[in-house]
Amino acid sequence: MAQLWGGRFTKETDKLVYNFNASISFDKRFYRQDIRGSIAHVAMLAKRGILTEEEKEKITDGLNGILRDVENGSLEITDEYEDIHSFVEANLIDRIGDAGKKLHTGRSRNDQVALDMKLYTRDEIIELDGLLKELLEVLLKLMKENVETYMPGFTHLQKAQPITLAHHMGAYFEMFKRDRSRMKDIYKRMNYCPLGSGALAGTTYPLDREYTAELLEFDGPTLNSMDSVSDRDYLIELLSAMSTVMMHLSRFSEEVIIWNTNEYKFVEIDDAYSTGSSIMPQKKNPDIAELVRGKTGRVYGALMSLLTTMKGLPLAYNKDMQEDKEFVFDAIDTTKGCLALFTGMLKTMKFNKERMEESAKHGFTNATDAADYLVNHGVPFRDAHGIVGRLVLYCLEKKIALDDMTLDEFKAISPVFEDDIYDAISMKTCVETRNTIGAPGKAAMEQVIAAEEAYLAAE
Numbered sequence: 001m002a003q004l005w006g007g008r009f010t011k012e013t014d015k016l017v018y019n020f021n022a023s024i025s026f027d028k029r030f031y032r033q034d035i036r037g038s039i040a041h042v043a044m045l046a047k048r049g050i051l052t053e054e055e056k057e058k059i060t061d062g063l064n065g066i067l068r069d070v071e072n073g074s075l076e077i078t079d080e081y082e083d084i085h086s087f088v089e090a091n092l093i094d095r096i097g098d099a100g101k102k103l104h105t106g107r108s109r110n111d112q113v114a115l116d117m118k119l120y121t122r123d124e125i126i127e128l129d130g131l132l133k134e135l136l137e138v139l140l141k142l143m144k145e146n147v148e149t150y151m152p153g154f155t156h157l158q159k160a161q162p163i164t165l166a167h168h169m170g171a172y173f174e175m176f177k178r179d180r181s182r183m184k185d186i187y188k189r190m191n192y193c194p195l196g197s198g199a200l201a202g203t204t205y206p207l208d209r210e211y212t213a214e215l216l217e218f219d220g221p222t223l224n225s226m227d228s229v230s231d232r233d234y235l236i237e238l239l240s241a242m243s244t245v246m247m248h249l250s251r252f253s254e255e256v257i258i259w260n261t262n263e264y265k266f267v268e269i270d271d272a273y274s275t276g277s278s279i280m281p282q283k284k285n286p287d288i289a290e291l292v293r294g295k296t297g298r299v300y301g302a303l304m305s306l307l308t309t310m311k312g313l314p315l316a317y318n319k320d321m322q323e324d325k326e327f328v329f330d331a332i333d334t335t336k337g338c339l340a341l342f343t344g345m346l347k348t349m350k351f352n353k354e355r356m357e358e359s360a361k362h363g364f365t366n367a368t369d370a371a372d373y374l375v376n377h378g379v380p381f382r383d384a385h386g387i388v389g390r391l392v393l394y395c396l397e398k399k400i401a402l403d404d405m406t407l408d409e410f411k412a413i414s415p416v417f418e419d420d421i422y423d424a425i426s427m428k429t430c431v432e433t434r435n436t437i438g439a440p441g442k443a444a445m446e447q448v449i450a451a452e453e454a455y456l457a458a459e
């Protein structure tokens with residue numbers, strides 16, 4: 001048991017207590033950030049004359065040595081240390097002797113862990129943003145290729161009006177684009193350096209907090225030392241943003257699962273992204289989509305956990321806050337994994353375009369357009385709605401589509417119908433005449449695609 005604080009204690013810590021308290025098993029994942037923070041801290045201490053240049057060099061070399069040895073596998077981070085901070089400090093002292101004992105001057109583990117977690121989170125936000133961008137690129141490609149791929153649009157999971165596959169993919173593009181902007185916001189708001197806040201009340205050493213912040217690429221130091229060591233808002237924001245990403249992925253997964261059913265057959269998931277059944281040889285299951293949908297609960301759970309952990313905590317640091325790590329790490333790993341897998345699945349998925357168009361034809365998705373036709377010929381909308389309702393009923397009885405009716409059949413229900421009705425309710429017309437901003441018509445869609453292309457090129 002290696003710990004940093006034995007001095008005022010007369011008994012050894014009980015083994016169970018030690019294990020309960022220790023965080024090394026999970027905080028070892030930010031050894032890089034811990035070492036990076038220490039190197040900056042030491043550079044600042046030397047700049048202020050608190051350490052000599054020589055001591056700075058020695059400590060920095062020692063820290064870089066630890067980093068190198070951990071990376072190349074010759075130094076293992078074992079559970080005999082209480083946390084990653086103890087591991088690094090103890091190893092440093094082993095390597096360079098007394099100078100290593102000066103590393104922790106003007107610092108507490110409270111501001112140290114606050115810094116490590118921020119550095120770690122910042123790196124992960126950049127990765128999440130990159131994964132979201134890759135997904136957006138796949139979506140944009142699908143949008144470009146499918147401005148004339150007709151399919152039914154649904155409300156209440158009932159066929160409603162025809163749209164295009166480009167339009168459907170475009171809806172998800174907007175969602176994941178907002179997710180990216182949330183990541184950016186969080187980064188901006190959290191990007192202030194807590195190091196130098198000490199345990200809670202700053203320190204008596206003349207630290208240059210601006211300099212430390214600059215070395216670690218923050219926008220500046222945090223402005224209240226008590227808040228600095230006890231702020232976990234940025235983690236809650238990140239968990240919330242990741243929950244939203246997962247909610248979007250889960251909705252999309254649900255659609256893929258429906259589209260992949262024997263009844264729909266809108267898509268075929270690539271063999272590499274589906275699995276078989278141990279008993280039913282005919283099966284090809286959409287497991288990846290189902291797992292993404294399922295794992296969403298895990299990320300929501302992390303958000304609720306941290307909110308609950310934080311709600312009763314008095315200022316400033318309390319050990320409860322150590323509980324932030326495992327949940328956040330798990331949620332980040334889960335969200336990143338789901339994004340990568342979903343993108344791969346989408347990229348390789350085949351869309352059965354004929355089947356989609358056929359489905360749109362046979363669901364009265366052009367009924368609104370038939371009503372609009374009557375309105376354009378002077379029939380009040382409410383009456384037109386009633387007339388088309390009767391057309392639908394007639395077709396249902398005869399098991400045909402509106403387009404299959406003869407002109408005489410149309411006229412029997414309303415004399416207003418003329419030969420141009422067929423063109424007015426064709427799939428192409430239904431979609432192509434919807435050209436307001438954000439609508440599925442080709443011209444409108446192409447404008448959006450150009451704007452999104454510029455957005456992806458810019459950020």
Ligand code: ARG
Binds near residue numbers: 027109
């Ligand atoms: N492992 C601790 C955490 O994750 C580090 C801070 C410990 N500080 C303390 N006063 N015990 O929060």
